[in-house]
Amino acid sequence: MKKFVKIICMLTVLALALCCFAGCGAKKENTAIKIGGTGPLTGGAAIYGTAVYNAAKIAVEEINALGGIQFEVKYEDDTHDPEKAVNAYNSLKDWGMQVSLGSVTSKPAEATSTEANADNIFYLTPSGSSTNILGGVVNPLTGEVDIERKDNVFQMCFMDPNQGEASATYISEQKLGTKIAVIYKNDDVYSTGIYNSFKAKADALGLSIVSTTTFTEDTKTDFSVQVAAAKEAGADLVFLPMYYESAALILKEAKDTGYAPKFFGVDGMDGILTLDGFDTSLAEGVMLLTPFNADSEDEATKAFVAKYQEQFGDIPNQFAADTYDCVYAIYKALENGDALKNEDGTYNYNISASDLCDMLVEAFTAEGFTYSGLTGENMTWTVEGAVSKSPKGMVIQNGAYVGMD
Amino acid sequence: MITFLNHLINGISLGSIYAIIALGYTMVYGIAKMLNFAHGDVIMVGAYVCFFAVSSFGLHPVLGLVLAILICTLLGIVIEKLAYKPLRQATSLAVLITAIGVSYFLQNAAQLLWTSNPKMFPDLFGGAAIRLFDGRLTITVGTLVTIAACIIIMVVLTLFTGKTRMGKAMRACSEDKGAAQLMGINVNRTISVTFAIGSALAAIAGVLLCSAYPSLVPTTGSMPGIKAFTAAVFGGIGSIPGALIGGVLLGIIEIFAGAYISTQLSNAIVFLVLIVVLLVRPTGLLGKQIREKV
Numbered sequence: 001m002k003k004f005v006k007i008i009c010m011l012t013v014l015a016l017a018l019c020c021f022a023g024c025g026a027k028k029e030n031t032a033i034k035i036g037g038t039g040p041l042t043g044g045a046a047i048y049g050t051a052v053y054n055a056a057k058i059a060v061e062e063i064n065a066l067g068g069i070q071f072e073v074k075y076e077d078d079t080h081d082p083e084k085a086v087n088a089y090n091s092l093k094d095w096g097m098q099v100s101l102g103s104v105t106s107k108p109a110e111a112t113s114t115e116a117n118a119d120n121i122f123y124l125t126p127s128g129s130s131t132n133i134l135g136g137v138v139n140p141l142t143g144e145v146d147i148e149r150k151d152n153v154f155q156m157c158f159m160d161p162n163q164g165e166a167s168a169t170y171i172s173e174q175k176l177g178t179k180i181a182v183i184y185k186n187d188d189v190y191s192t193g194i195y196n197s198f199k200a201k202a203d204a205l206g207l208s209i210v211s212t213t214t215f216t217e218d219t220k221t222d223f224s225v226q227v228a229a230a231k232e233a234g235a236d237l238v239f240l241p242m243y244y245e246s247a248a249l250i251l252k253e254a255k256d257t258g259y260a261p262k263f264f265g266v267d268g269m270d271g272i273l274t275l276d277g278f279d280t281s282l283a284e285g286v287m288l289l290t291p292f293n294a295d296s297e298d299e300a301t302k303a304f305v306a307k308y309q310e311q312f313g314d315i316p317n318q319f320a321a322d323t324y325d326c327v328y329a330i331y332k333a334l335e336n337g338d339a340l341k342n343e344d345g346t347y348n349y350n351i352s353a354s355d356l357c358d359m360l361v362e363a364f365t366a367e368g369f370t371y372s373g374l375t376g377e378n379m380t381w382t383v384e385g386a387v388s389k390s391p392k393g394m395v396i397q398n399g400a401y402v403g404m405d
Numbered sequence: 406m407i408t409f410l411n412h413l414i415n416g417i418s419l420g421s422i423y424a425i426i427a428l429g430y431t432m433v434y435g436i437a438k439m440l441n442f443a444h445g446d447v448i449m450v451g452a453y454v455c456f457f458a459v460s461s462f463g464l465h466p467v468l469g470l471v472l473a474i475l476i477c478t479l480l481g482i483v484i485e486k487l488a489y490k491p492l493r494q495a496t497s498l499a500v501l502i503t504a505i506g507v508s509y510f511l512q513n514a515a516q517l518l519w520t521s522n523p524k525m526f527p528d529l530f531g532g533a534a535i536r537l538f539d540g541r542l543t544i545t546v547g548t549l550v551t552i553a554a555c556i557i558i559m560v561v562l563t564l565f566t567g568k569t570r571m572g573k574a575m576r577a578c579s580e581d582k583g584a585a586q587l588m589g590i591n592v593n594r595t596i597s598v599t600f601a602i603g604s605a606l607a608a609i610a611g612v613l614l615c616s617a618y619p620s621l622v623p624t625t626g627s628m629p630g631i632k633a634f635t636a637a638v639f640g641g642i643g644s645i646p647g648a649l650i651g652g653v654l655l656g657i658i659e660i661f662a663g664a665y666i667s668t669q670l671s672n673a674i675v676f677l678v679l680i681v682v683l684l685v686r687p688t689g690l691l692g693k694q695i696r697e698k699v
């Protein structure tokens with residue numbers, strides 16, 4: 001019996017070894033630059049993940065149709081969970097990912113950006129907005145840098161503090177409210193990050209915050225206390241730095257209790273109009289800052305919206321636009337592919353991820369590199385990884401976004 | 406003062422929902438002596454059934470509720486037949502673990518079937534509300550219906566277990582299964598009926614829960630399920646009025662803790678109160694004091 005077990009063991013080892021060789025033998029030449037990303041394709045934040053994936057597919061299709069350099073895109077589901085995101089990232093690495101579009105949401109992006117930094121894979125997230133993704137940002141509460149700068153990580157969307165600051169500035173400039181209430185999710189980096197910078201900026205601008213209440217993942221269904229507190233404090237504007245699913249409940253609670261202040265959201269509010277079963281009249285008059293307007297008259301935007309609607313049946317949101325820009329920014333940073341062109345006119349698709357990363361980091365941070373896309377004109381990136389572009393104020397009217405200016 | 410009343414009404418409204426869920430827990434525990442941790446997920450299934458009935462098939466909400474009750478009752482019976490009945494002679498720990506397994510199974514099945522994108526549950530009461538003191542105090546019709554449902558269910562259950570033959574059989578099973586069987590009571594059938602009733606209650610709770618807090622995802626039932634279990638223990642598990650009192654008190658404590666102490670600490674305070682109550686009265690507020698005979 002013992003002998004039998006031994007033989008089985010040896011056979012297993014042999015089989016495994018053979019598998020290894022088989023793996024080596026099967027390795028093929030790349031026929032395109034492999035772009036990977038993780039995002040919530042299912043789960044509570046799936047609306048963002050699918051938007052990002054759809055937009056990435058459109059951008060890659062368009063670039064490939066030009067006949068020059070070829071891209072290939074693949075997304076793995078992370079269900080907005082950091083652990084699953086790292087697993088998803090690793091399976092993309094096994095697939096041979098050369099450039100990463102990072103993760104769609106902040107918490108997973110914090111985890112995968114650290115991995116990508118260690119692996120030296122170029123990382124450009126369309127929508128992960130927390131400061132911990134880039135690293136190297138001074139924490140306003142402690143005055144210290146919590147996480148070292150991850151020098152190959154870049155963002156296409158605004159960083160959380162920028163969103164908070166921009167919102168406070170916008171509210172103050174447009175005189176939207178005098179008494180402000182804030183409800184935020186205090187176990188979420190995205191929400192707290194925006195809140196902290198909003199508060200700092202609001203204090204500096206002399207805006208008065210009359211009520212601040214919080215909720216967590218476990219208490220995100222009942223908002224009666226928070227809305228009552230805002231109402232009691234007489235707030236005429238409620239700032240909601242959170243994702244749309246919680247915001248939808250707050251809007252309903254406010255309506256039920258006969259409270260009608262102005263509501264002001266951030267980019268997480270985007271998506272509320274396509275929420276299953278949501279009564280869009282609840283969102284009437286809700287304002288938000290977002291860099292993308294699907295109703296814009298701009299040619300590129302119109303073309304993108306038409307294509308997206310035709311293929312996926314929805315109006316693309318800001319996350320989709322950011323992703324579309326990500327792919328094109330990478331394309332532009334590669335000099336429309338010329339940076340990878342061999343002498344015989346073919347492209348060097350087998351370049352290692354690390355070499356490609358160094359090349360792209362240099363291109364993105366180079367003096368004079370600008371990119372104009374759907375979410376902004378002449379965007380530039382600093383060595384700190386943050387993008388510079390200006391947000392637009394939007395208001396929801398008759399179930400659609402309308403530019404406020 | 407008006408704010409206080411507002412919070413009180415919100416607390417009672419939340420508490421009544423906990424109470425209905427807790428009634429289901431307590432029924433099953435009191436009679437089958439097992440903790441049905443899948444109860445919270447049956448709630449979720451009930452809510453989904455009603456959601457699709459109302460928003461996809463355009464049925465009247467009452468029909469949606471009836472459909473949810475029917476499907477959940479059926480689901481409860483099937484779960485009991487497949488998962489719990491084979492374990493009738495097993496240790497209570499084995500049954501407990503099975504219940505947790507069923508809970509995960511239901512959650513993941515729901516995720517596969519309906520994806521985990523949140524659904525906005527339709528407002529079954531059309532947002533109607535009674536406004537007092539120039540609109541500063543609002544009581545929604547949903548709240549009133551929930552409170553009424555809660556009291557009606559409690560009264561009906563008390564009468565049912567006290568007066569009917571089946572109710573008597575249930576109480577007999579709860580006291581001593583072996584003796585009950587010797588007296589000619591079909592213990593298996595009695596327990597199945599208990600599950601059916603528990604699951605029907607879960608369906609009602611699911612519809613009321615989602616109509617008050619309309620975000621519906623496959624994990625919708627789990628946190629309210631745990632809170633309601635806490636409420637059932639708080640009031641004395643196995644006791645029907647205890648579940649009602651426990652649920653309502655828990656809801657009020659949760660809302661008041663959030664309103665007057667801190668929204669960050671409200672959950673911690675809820676569970677702290679539970680610990681204190683259990684230290685002082687280990688059987689809960691209305692629980693029977695059981696003396697161990699040696």
